Amino acid sequence: MWNTRKRLPTALVLIAVVFVCIQYFPSLGFFFAVQFIILASLSEFYYLPQKKNIITNKVLGILLASVISLSFYFQWISLNLAVFSWFLLAGVYFVASIKTLEKVMVFPRSIALTFFGAFYVSFTLNHFYLIREDYGPFYVYFLLIIVIVGDSGAFVFGKLFGRHKMTPMASPKKTWEGSVSGLISACLGGVLIQQILLDETLLWKAVLFSILLHAVAQVSDPLESLFKRAAGVKDSAKILPGHGGFLDRIDSHILAAPLFYYLLLLIGMD
C-alpha cells in the first residue's frame, strides 16, 4: 500500500479536485460531487458481501442512498419520510419478486446489508454537504486536515516508532505509538487551519474538536476494515492507484463528518 511512486501523483490529483469542489463549486455542484463519492463508495461496499456470496440489491441500495441524500438537500423531505418511502418500495419489490426458496433464504441478509450499506455510506457522508452549506468551505478543510493529517501522522510515526499493537483484528498494524503521534499531528493540523482560516473561532475548541474528530476517525477506519476483512479483501477496490478504492480513502470520514456537523450544531466553535 505505501507505494510513494503510485500514491503521490494520485494524491496530488485528488487534492486538487477536492479543493476545487469545496472552494468553487456552487451548492448543487458540491452536492453532486458528494453524491459521486457516495455512489462510488457504496458500490464498493456492496461488492464486499458478494465475495462471501451474499448478494445485496444494488438498485434498491442506490435508491435508498439517493432518497437519504435528497433528505439532506431538500429541507422539506425528512429522513423519516425518505426512509419510509424506501421501506414501502422495497417491501413491494421483495414480496412481488421472491419466488424461490433460495431467494427466501438469503433475503434477510440481503435486505439488511442493502439497508445498512446505504446508511453507512450515504447518511454519514452527506454531512459534508451540510457542513459546507451551513458553515462554509473553511470548516470542511478543518475537518479534512484533522482527519488526513492525523491518519498520516499515525501511519508515518507508527511505522517509525510503533511497538504496541492496538486492535489486532480490525487493524493489525496500528500501534499505540502511532496513535499518540496521530493525535498530536491532528491537533497541530486543526490548530493551523483554525489560525489561518477560522481565526474568529476559539483556539481551545479547535483543539478539543481536533482530539474528538481524530479519535473518531481512528474508530471509523478500522470499522470499515472489519467489513473488508470479513470479505477477505485488503482494499475495497483498486480504482485509485496506490490508494485502493474510494471507500478506503473515505473510511475515516464516515464517522468524523457527522460528528463534526453535530459538534458545530450543538456546541459551535465560536
Add this chain to the structure above:
Amino acid sequence: MWNTRKRLPTALVLIAVVFVCIQYFPSLGFFFAVQFIILASLSEFYYLPQKKNIITNKVLGILLASVISLSFYFQWISLNLAVFSWFLLAGVYFVASIKTLEKVMVFPRSIALTFFGAFYVSFTLNHFYLIREDYGPFYVYFLLIIVIVGDSGAFVFGKLFGRHKMTPMASPKKTWEGSVSGLISACLGGVLIQQILLDETLLWKAVLFSILLHAVAQVSDPLESLFKRAAGVKDSAKILPGHGGFLDRIDSHILAAPLFYYLLLLIGMD
C-alpha cells in the same frame, strides 16, 4: 393457527387492553405502550436469524430502537442525530470488542441485521404514537379497523372462496379471491369508523385511504413472513395463545402505520 377456542379469548383481552391504551392513556403512557410492543416484536425479530446461526447484537439493537423512539417523542432529537449517536456507539463497540476471526466473519451480517431490525420495527411502529399525538385516538381506530377487518375479511372469505394463489413463497395460502374480499371489508370498516367517529372528514378520502392502507397491509404481512420463512419458523413466537407472537400480530401495521401518518400529513382527511 385458526383455533377459535384459543384465539377468541386472547383477541378479546388484546382488544380491551389496546382500547384502554388508545382511549385513556396519557401521552407518555401511550408512548410506553407502543415501546412495549416494539421491544417485544424486536426481540422476536432478532430471534429469527439466530435459527440460522446469525447472532444479532440485541443490546445495540434495543439501544437503536430506543434512540429512534426518543427521536419520535422529543421534537429536538432528529432521526439523523439518533442514528448517528448509535453509529458512533456501535462503531466504538465493534472495533473494541471484535478480537477473533469468527467474530469478524459474522460481523457484517450481524451489524446489518441489528440495524435493519431496529428500523423495521421501531421506526415504523412509532408512527402509531405520532398519529395519536397529532391527530387523536379516533384516527388510530380508523387505521386499526381497516387493517384488522381487511386482514380478517381476506382470511375468512379467502378460506371460503379462495382459488387463485397470490404470492406462493411469501404467503402460500393467500388467494386473489380473499384479497378482493379483504379490500371490500377494509373499505367497509374504514367507512364505518369515518361515519361514526370522523364525520368531519371526507367520505371519498376515507375510501381512498382504506384502499391504500389495506393494500400496504397486504404487502407488510408477507414481508414479515419472508423473514420467518428464511428462519424456517411459522410464528415469530408463541406468546399470544392462538395468535403466535407480537410480530405476527403487528406485521400488517409495520408499513400501514407510517403510510397513514404520511397520508394524513401530506394530504389530510378533511
